[in-house]
Amino acid sequence: MKAITIEKYGKNVPYVMTDQPVPQIGEYDVLVEIHAASLNPIDYKIKEGKVKLLLDYKFPLILGNDFSGVIVKVGERVNAFKPGDEVYGRPRKSRIGTLAEYIAVHEEDIWLKPQNLNFEEAASIPLxxxxxxxxxxxxxxxxxxxxxxxxxxxxxxxxxxxxxxxxxxxxxxxxxxxxxxxxxxxxxxxxxxxxxxxxxxxxxxxxxxxxxxxxxxxxxxxxxxxxxxxxxxxxxxxxxxxxxxxxxxxxxxxxxxxxxxxxxxxxxxxxxxxxxxLFMKPSGRQLRVLKEFIEGGHIKPVIDKMYHLDQTVQAFSYLQGGSAKGKVVIKIK
Known part of the structure; x- marks a missing residue:
């Protein structure tokens, strides 16, 4: 699969499109084909090593902290979801990597995406x-x-x-x-x-x-x-x-x-x-509450710009420029 990775921490370390193996799933995981992801300041803070005291990753590291997509496979103990479900989520901090074509994520970290949102809009919400x-x-x-x-x-x-x-x-x-x-x-x-x-x-x-x-x-x-x-x-x-x-x-x-x-x-x-x-915690239960808020018309996504996965460098440059109004979204599929 295609993925945006870094090889080490550093402000000037490049974002690189690489080929990575499709992740394996555990018994409580689902494999999601990612349709869209959104960028957040935590992404470049992780890249620059600013949160190493709290989170330290192995390399190469696939970046990205929230997503929307379609489940293609479920672990043997997963009961809440099935292949074909459209979901959104924020993977737990030890398992980030949403700037990719697929992600393995624990079932407790996702929920069904709001029905009134498309994948790009849904990806802007979780984090x-x-x-x-x-x-x-x-x-x-x-x-x-x-x-x-x-x-x-x-x-x-x-x-x-x-x-x-x-x-x-x-x-x-x-x-x-x-x-x-x-x-x-x-x-x-x-x-x-x-x-x-x-x-x-x-x-x-x-x-x-x-x-x-x-x-x-x-x-x-x-x-x-x-x-x-x-x-x-x-x-x-x-x-x-x-x-x-x-x-x-x-x-x-x-x-x-x-x-x-x-x-x-x-x-x-x-x-x-x-x-x-506040260091936010992933929660499928709370994503369910947010889904109800959104479907009830109380909250709407605000997206500034959308980019494709091969434009991730430009997307991060725009986000770090500080002028984004709302979210910057990466369209993957």
Whole structure:
């Protein structure tokens, strides 16, 4: 099968189209012929070795973290799916590799794709959808009437997050540029801050939660908008000791995380807030919930550009340029 691989970690390491063996399936796996995959920042962070402390892979490594496609074979203990089923999913972190023609994936990591979406639209959902759902329901317990700031509202995660937060009844503020204004407005954002002209930390206060997709200075400034007891969930900030303990990374890695995140810990204490680093978990059960949201018309996919598998280098270049509005999708079949 054709696949996009890397031979080692590094910022300048090339993405290469190679021939790889079709993966073998275990007794609880299904083999999926992939029709589409989407790109996410975690893909190039993995390539550059930025998450080696949390995930370390063997090479050659097939990249890609979410997909849609058709099941062609099932393991002997699989009961929920059959060949011919159209599915979407996010494979577990030890078994990534969706930028390929086939993938073997555990049955618990997939679900039937939403019937009102095509394969390209369905492929844009799993990672951003699960990330947002887990942030809002498992961590923040977002309630109707609460106020949340969602950073980078026109991005892949942001476009999904605005819609889910509004459906849950929250008041949504978001940051966007002039080019993203109409998009985030159409998705339901209540307050839009032009980050190129305005400072969100000077305009907002008393917020219950912040959903951070940027990290760095934006994350640090976000503490200022929270009310006492407020919470921040970040997918781009530094993991902290709390995450290390929850993820059972061991005392050494947890100690390292405690040291590198000490500035965030100080901000937690200063603003009487709680910081959570989110490393999303695959979940077919939650994909089933998202399918219901989508088929009910509450959430729609937002796709900026589509590329073919042999255009993956151009696709990553576009995504890393930072101007994508919504998701970048790779059409494979």
């Amino acid at each position: 951003v959808g699960l990330t947002t759902y887990q942030a809002f329901t498992d961590i923040l317990h977002l309630q109707k009437g609460q106020k949340i700031l969602i950073h980078a509202g026109s991005g892949g995660v942001g476009t999904f997050a605005i819609q889910l937060a509004k459906w849950m009844g929250a008041f949504v503020a978001t940051t966007a540029s002039d080019k993203g204004y109409e998009l985030v407005k159409s998705l339901g954002a209540d307050l839009i801050i032009n980050y190129k002209k305005e400072n969100f930390e000077e305009l907002l206060s008393g917020y219950d939660a912040v959903f951070d997709t940027l990290g760095g200075a934006a994350l640090e400034k976000s503490f200022r908008v929270l009310k006492p007891g407020g919470q921040i969930v970040s997918v781009s900030g530094l993991p902290n000791a709390r995450f290390g303990k929850e993820a059972k990374l061991g005392w050494m890695k947890t100690a390292i995380l405690s040291i590198v995140s000490r500035k965030i810990t100080a901000l937690e204490k200063k603003y009487h807030a709680t910081y959570h680093f």
